Amino acid sequence: MSRPNLFLVGAPKCGTSALHGFLAQHPDVWMSEPKEPHFFCTDVDAPFAIRDPERYEGLFAGARARVVGESSATYLISKVAAHRIRERYPEARIIAIVRNPLEMLPSLHSQKRVNGTEPYATFEAAWAAEARRRRGLEPALGAFPFYEDAARYSEQLERFFTAFPREQLHVIVFDDFKRDLPGVWERVLAFLELAPFTPNFKVVNRNKRIRSRALHKVLQPDSALHRLPKPLSTVLYKGLDRLNSAHERRAPLPPELQQELRARFEPEVARLSALLGRDLSHWLA
Structure with missing residues (x-):
């Protein structure tokens, strides 16, 4: 039976679905259906999660390719997924994508609205409810119950950097995804040691x-x-x-909320910049 050797781990609303689709077109790659089995994040309330090991491994029974993968955006936020993947598939390669929190969080809010896990119609109202939700005064629903936690990329990546050798991890910055998708794709192919191939770069998961x-x-x-x-x-x-x-199109955030988010995430962006060896301070400009 084929075993997965590639995991796209998130973050949410950062291009994981698009990359999954591009990879699935490659003749030497087999990507799972469903795309997000959520098997390894047992600490996350993920919809349609597959928990049975036999059922999970059965997803890959028909795979006939050098690279066999799945894409669960919940793995990055999970506190246990990195260790569990390493324990079961130690040779696996990991791809993560990170995005400016000021862009990702409103996009996540829109997705939660579609999923039925966010009662507030605007991101401003949902963000204002974050403190009440943490105190248990309001329900915090879904796989990403707290917005701020979803954008704590540095501690999320650290779990994978601890569990896996650095050469088995590839981190993409969403800015590059938007600006130079063919270049990002070439680097993904090199990381996975795959032959050149040009997929149909169609847009998926629009707002x-x-x-x-x-x-x-x-x-x-x-x-x-x-x-x-x-x-x-x-x-x-x-x-x-x-x-x-x-x-x-998503309406822009009010200037005062943008300023609040910049101040809140300034330390996180600095930590992530140091971790990746790349200056991301323009996210806060």
């Missing part, structure tokens, strides 16, 4: 909002839809999700 709350409830994990036999439930889910999604 979206839901059209109907009622239809959105039908799509939730605990609804009757997901009790239907597969692949019928999968086909219905994807079709209804497309029908209920509207893509749109």
Whole structure:
């Protein structure tokens, strides 16, 4: 049976889905379906997580490729995933992507709204509720219950740097993803020792909002839809999700909130810059 030897570990809303799709097109790569099994993050409340080892390994039973991978954006925030992956697959290679928190967090808020794990319609309101949620005064839902924690990249990466030899890790800065995607792709191929190949660089996971709350409830994990036999439930889910999604540009954050976020994440950006050996201070400009 084939074993996974590549893990795309997040962070969320940083291009993991796009990179998964690009890699899946390569003739020497096999990427899992579902994309995010969430198997190793047992400390994270991830939707549709696969916890059974036999079922997890069964995802890769049909793989016939040099590189076999999966992409769970929850692994980076998990406190146990790095160690668990290392314990089971010590030769695995890890790819992480980090993004300016001032861009990533509003994008994560939009995704949580779509997922039904964020009741506040605006990121400003959700950010203001963060302290109340930490005190247990309001529910903190989903795989990424606290926004600030999701952007603590330095401590998240440190767990992987501790668990794996540095040569088995590759960190991408999302700025490069936007500015020079072909160059990022070439470096990924070199890291994975894969032959040159040009995929279809299509845009995935654009910002979206839901059209109907009622239809959105039908799509939730605990609804009757997901009790239907597969692949019928999968086909219905994807079709209804497309029908209920509207893509749109995200409104800019208010200047005062931008300033608050810059001050909050200034120490984190400094730590991450030192860890990666790259100046990321422009994120706070």
